[in-house]
Amino acid sequence: MTKRFGHRTALDGLDLDVPAGMILGCLGPNGAGKTTTIRLLAGLIRPTSGSAMVFGFDAADQYDAIQRRIGYLPGDFVAYPDLTGRQYLSYFAHLYGGVERKRIELLAKRFDLDLAVRIGALSRGNRQKVGILQAFMHEPELLILDEPTAGLDPLMQREFRTLLRETRDAGRTVFLSSHVMSEVEAVADTVAILRAGQLVTTQSVQDLKDRAADLEAAFLDYYSGQG
Numbered sequence: 756m757t758k759r760f761g762h763r764t765a766l767d768g769l770d771l772d773v774p775a776g777m778i779l780g781c782l783g784p785n786g787a788g789k790t791t792t793i794r795l796l797a798g799l800i801r802p803t804s805g806s807a808m809v810f811g812f813d814a815a816d817q818y819d820a821i822q823r824r825i826g827y828l829p830g831d832f833v834a835y836p837d838l839t840g841r842q843y844l845s846y847f848a849h850l851y852g853g854v855e856r857k858r859i860e861l862l863a864k865r866f867d868l869d870l871a872v873r874i875g876a877l878s879r880g881n882r883q884k885v886g887i888l889q890a891f892m893h894e895p896e897l898l899i900l901d902e903p904t905a906g907l908d909p910l911m912q913r914e915f916r917t918l919l920r921e922t923r924d925a926g927r928t929v930f931l932s933s934h935v936m937s938e939v940e941a942v943a944d945t946v947a948i949l950r951a952g953q954l955v956t957t958q959s960v961q962d963l964k965d966r967a968a969d970l971e972a973a974f975l976d977y978y979s980g981q982g
């Protein structure tokens with residue numbers, strides 16, 4: 756895929772496969788094209804050339820065919836401030852074709868989120884939890900998550916990682932972006948590194964661990980173009 760915004764090239768011929776049943780972590784410096792990739796996969800924007808195929812459907816042109824099968828968490832998650840978490844999630848549950856209320860309540864309990872509070876009155880991390888529930892509650896086959904742990908405290912990050920592993924172990928697929936190599940290392944099976952709109956490398960996390968004595972240093976080399 757190539758995506759241009761005016762004269763600016765956000766993605767420059769990106770060719771990437773996300774294997775089913777895996778967690779793929781997408782890393783890269785600011786402006787590398789991670790969010791653009793995610794928005795293309797989620798069918799929110801159209802590539803300038805090329806295509807994003809999800810379950811064999813064109814994500815932008817055949818969005819209706821994939822909508823209920825994906826869970827999307829935007830990087831800048833914002834929700835209607837006047838609704839409570841419960842009202843907001845019920846609305847989306849309806850759009851998704853129905854979600855068991857019990858499942859929403861269980862997820863909320865797990866993340867220590869009070870669904871009776873107005874979203875506008877929640878802290879940033881607690882708002883992010885509403886976004887996480889929205890993405891996961893209908894148990895989609897593919898999760899597309901833009902910096903999902905932003906704002907979460909360490910305990911909640913740990914809970915979120917457990918949820919990701921359960922999701923993968925249930926045979927579902929996760930594509931997530933992150934700035935934090937240690938986060939990707941902790942959960943992902945595969946890492947894709949973008950730089951300046953291009954794919955620098957895709958590698959299994961285990962391979963990287965085996966090869967690099969200092970993983971953080973290896974990643975920084977990739978980031979800066981030395982790798």
Ligand SMILES: Nc1ncnc2c1ncn2[C@@H]1O[C@H](COP(=O)(O)OP(=O)(O)OP(=O)(O)O)[C@@H](O)[C@H]1O
Pocket residue numbers: 760763764765766783784785786787788789790791792
């Ligand atoms: N709507 C837009 N209009 C113009 N330029 C855009 C738009 N969206 C993204 N870009 C540009 O495309 C490039 C890639 O941006 P993108 O947000 O995908 O990067 P990123 O890897 O997610 O960065 P970060 O780590 O800072 O979130 C940047 O140069 C950005 O300025």
